[in-house]
Amino acid sequence: MAHPALSIAEKDLRQRIRDRSAIILGVVAPLVIAALMSLAFRGTETIHLTLGVVDSDHGPAAAGLVEALRSPGLKDLVTVVPETSQSAAATAVRAGHTGAAMVIPAGFTASISEPRPLPLTTLTNVNNTLAAQITSSIAQSFVAQVNADRLSVATAVAGGQSPTSASAALVAAHLTLPVQAVEQAFGAKELKTIRYYGPAMAIFFLLFTISFTSRSFFVDRDQGMLERILAAPVRPISVILGKVLSAFVFGIVSLSVIVAVTTFAFGADWGNPLAAALLSVAMVLAITATTALVIGVAHTQRQAEGISSFVVFGLALLGGNFVFVSVTPPIMQRLALLTPNGWALRGYTDLATTGGGLAVVVMPIAAILVYTLVVGLVATVFAPRALEP
Amino acid sequence: MSVLAIMTVSVRRVLRDRLSLFFIVILPIMVILIIGASVHGFSTFRVGVVERGSGASGKQVTAMLSSTPGIDVRYYPTASALEAAVRRSAVQAGLVLPAGMDQAIKGHRVVTAGLVAESANPTQQAAATAVRSVLARYAEQVQAARFATEQVGGKFGSAMIRAGHLAATVPAVTVVSRQAGTRLATLPEGFSYSAPTMLVLFVFLNSLAGSAVIIANRRLGMYERMLAGPVRSGAVIAGEALGFVAIALAQAMLIIAIGALVFGVSWGDPLAATALVGVWALVGAGAGMLAGTLFSTPEQATSIGPALGIAFAMLGGCMWPLSIVGPTMRLLGHFTPQAWAVDAWTRLLSQHGTVASIAPQLLILGGFAASSLALASWRLSRRLA
Structure with a gap:
């Protein structure tokens, strides 16, 4: 005969599969929500700027600027659209046809070497502040050499040199900006929305296992199930073990289905399969231990519902299942690492962005196991109380 | 009833x-x-900085970054911590200021700072563009101070201070931003x-x-x-x-x-x-x-x-x-x-x-x-x- 805990787990699982709400929480809801996120952000995850350019100058400086905008370095970021006039460019920006526009005024090239140079004007839209930021950054980088030369002459003159000889020396010197940024590629893969929110939503709905399982324990107890089971030669702890085991199996199955569907239907990449699987098992263990703790701490069904709601939403909010944890303030990012789900999400993120294997998830798995161990130990202290009549 | x-x-x-x-x-x-x-993420670039060992010049660059509207600066202890942050999208670009930057600046060499951003990632490139423009503004002053000390002698440090003051007053080619669309279509x-x-x-x-x-x-x-x-x-x-x-x-x-x-x-x-x-x-x-x-x-x-x-x-x-x-x-x-x-x-x-x-x-x-x-x-x- 199977161990009593196994029989209890089997009965619990069968009951949950019959109740369609478990399948909805465990499989359908996370899939639907991950799909929605993936659809919503499809094609919008990367920044691309359509920039209107009005060249009223037609001189070499303007040509240089337009050439810089069309340089290979900016090819993926900026598409240049020539505009005939400032008002046409403004209309296009207002309507959202272009993200921003740059106006090179008539006489710009000539004015550069005069005491009062003409400004470049950017036309921006309050709804596209990123475009405004990029446009003004590109323009500023372009005029930086001109301004550096003007400032060099002024500083030398302020130090006592005559303006004419300072200007002559500058022309002879052919200066280039002495501080340069050199791009360091480090081979990271882009973190796509689905790669974060796929696991985030799967874990969020998995957390509800804590509510379901602890509630069902007290429902059973209130219906006198415990007394009846204990009348048989079954050790009391087997009942809790059975409940917790059903939570574990349900969690593993639910996560596996979600991984399979997101991989084949949405092309989500969970990274190295073995590393992802071990991370998932660790996370399910943490949920299982938390379930045991809630059963141990609560006295009634209502209390179990209350405590588990606090735990589920507390963990989800702190761990970053709702809000992409990287954009939160640093304090929130530290708090996330106090939760097992926060560590799991970090592990999935690192798997997706580094393309690495087991080494990447060693820390997250260790942290989750420490949580599981601590919570599990506290649970074994409290759990026997729940079995008292 | x-x-x-x-x-x-x-x-x-x-x-x-x-x-x-x-x-x-x-x-x-x-x-x-x-x-x-x-x-705040819809309109700000989060930029990570490693400034360890870069001295006063590094401080000046980070101060210029922090005071630039639309840039939110976060600090990291090492280049590898910064790379992890960029990879996890905690920041969209990173700037590694070299150790010994002060000496390099005074030593009249070309100073290179590391810009952490993937070239295939346009979002990171956009943030990198913003960082480049701030660095260029700093470089203007360095070039001016070096040129002035070469021409008229004196200490580099005082020339740098003079260039910093002049940068605010000498007419430069400016970039003026004008709002063409002012009707905010999203919530604040x-x-x-x-x-x-x-x-x-x-x-x-x-x-x-x-x-x-x-x-x-x-x-x-x-x-x-x-x-x-x-x-x-x-x-x-x-x-x-x-x-x-x-x-x-x-x-x-x-x-x-x-x-x-x-x-x-x-x-x-x-x-x-x-x-x-x-x-x-x-x-x-x-x-x-x-x-x-x-x-x-x-x-x-x-x-x-x-x-x-x-x-x-x-x-x-x-x-x-x-x-x-x-x-x-x-x-x-x-x-x-x-x-x-x-x-x-x-x-x-x-x-x-x-x-x-x-x-x-x-x-x-x-x-x-x-x-x-x-x-x-x-x-x-x-x-x-």
């Missing part, structure tokens, strides 16, 4: 239950706090973003979850017992609906009060905001009543309800502005009442909207409320007959 009595019982049941108070009050406030503190950032969207999300979600009460009443034969007394079925339905409306209104007013007092949210024209909250409470009531007639067990209400509420909120622009999704998703989103409610709040909070300017949204939301309430009443009255 019996309508009011039934409504009072429903409301009292909710108020007595500490768990439902968690979902009605505490959870929304926590979410508003967290999202409000996090959402921070709590003014999170409070209205979460009001829309939670009032609806709680109403859906509240449908568990109707299901429990149905299963316990509560309605049959009520109808055994001198109560008409219309009064039962109206009482239940009013209960939903009362709870939704209470929750909405609480979020508005806490939003205004604690988070400093300005909710726009009071009359228009009141009208919008009223209509939204009716939409919630309709959804809750309808769910109460469609779901068959309280478990379904508490599991499908929240999932449905979150999905609708995502489609309708409560979790991210619909202006950043494609046209198909935006159109699809407007099949949910949430999208119209968020549109209306956007007009109130960002565009000084009035009742007149949100009239189309109010009408459409009224339509959602009327049709769902009518359908739910019809289904419920059929069961009661």
Whole structure:
């Protein structure tokens, strides 16, 4: 005969599969929500700027600027659209046809070497502040050499040199900006929305296992199930073990289905399969231990519902299942690492962005196991109380 | 009278239950706090800096970065910590200022700073562009100070200070920004973003979850017992609906009060905001009543309800502005009442909207409320007959 805990787990699982709400929480809801996120952000995850350019100058400086905008370095970021006039460019920006526009005024090239140079004007839209930021950054980088030369002459003159000889020396010197940024590629893969929110939503709905399982324990107890089971030669702890085991199996199955569907239907990449699987098992263990703790701490069904709601939403909010944890303030990012789900999400993120294997998830798995161990130990202290009549 | 009595019982049941108070009050406030503190990302670049060993010149560069609007600087101890942060999107670009930068600057060598960004990632490239322009502004002063010391002698340090002062006064080729479009089409950032969207999300979600009460009443034969007394079925339905409306209104007013007092949210024209909250409470009531007639067990209400509420909120622009999704998703989103409610709040909070300017949204939301309430009443009255 199977161990009593196994029989209890089997009965619990069968009951949950019959109740369609478990399948909805465990499989359908996370899939639907991950799909929605993936659809919503499809094609919008990367920044691309359509920039209107009005060249009223037609001189070499303007040509240089337009050439810089069309340089290979900016090819993926900026598409240049020539505009005939400032008002046409403004209309296009207002309507959202272009993200921003740059106006090179008539006489710009000539004015550069005069005491009062003409400004470049950017036309921006309050709804596209990123475009405004990029446009003004590109323009500023372009005029930086001109301004550096003007400032060099002024500083030398302020130090006592005559303006004419300072200007002559500058022309002879052919200066280039002495501080340069050199791009360091480090081979990271882009973190796509689905790669974060796929696991985030799967874990969020998995957390509800804590509510379901602890509630069902007290429902059973209130219906006198415990007394009846204990009348048989079954050790009391087997009942809790059975409940917790059903939570574990349900969690593993639910996560596996979600991984399979997101991989084949949405092309989500969970990274190295073995590393992802071990991370998932660790996370399910943490949920299982938390379930045991809630059963141990609560006295009634209502209390179990209350405590588990606090735990589920507390963990989800702190761990970053709702809000992409990287954009939160640093304090929130530290708090996330106090939760097992926060560590799991970090592990999935690192798997997706580094393309690495087991080494990447060693820390997250260790942290989750420490949580599981601590919570599990506290649970074994409290759990026997729940079995008292 | 019996309508009011039934409504009072429903409301009292909710108020007595500490768990439902968690979902009605505490959870929304926590979410508003967290999202409000996090959402600045639509218009700011987060830039990571490693400045260890770079000395006073490094400090000057980071000070220039921090004072640039649209750049949010975060510090990292090592280049590898910075790379991990860029990889995890905690920052969109990183700048590694070289150790010994001070000496290099004084030594008249070309100083290279590491820019951490992937060339295949346009978002990181956009952030890198912003960093480059700040670095170029700093380089202008370094070039000027070096040139001046070469020409007229003197200390580099004092020439650098002189160049710094002159940079503010010498006429330069400037970049002037002009607003061509000034009508803000999204909610303002921070709590003014999170409070209205979460009001829309939670009032609806709680109403859906509240449908568990109707299901429990149905299963316990509560309605049959009520109808055994001198109560008409219309009064039962109206009482239940009013209960939903009362709870939704209470929750909405609480979020508005806490939003205004604690988070400093300005909710726009009071009359228009009141009208919008009223209509939204009716939409919630309709959804809750309808769910109460469609779901068959309280478990379904508490599991499908929240999932449905979150999905609708995502489609309708409560979790991210619909202006950043494609046209198909935006159109699809407007099949949910949430999208119209968020549109209306956007007009109130960002565009000084009035009742007149949100009239189309109010009408459409009224339509959602009327049709769902009518359908739910019809289904419920059929069961009661």
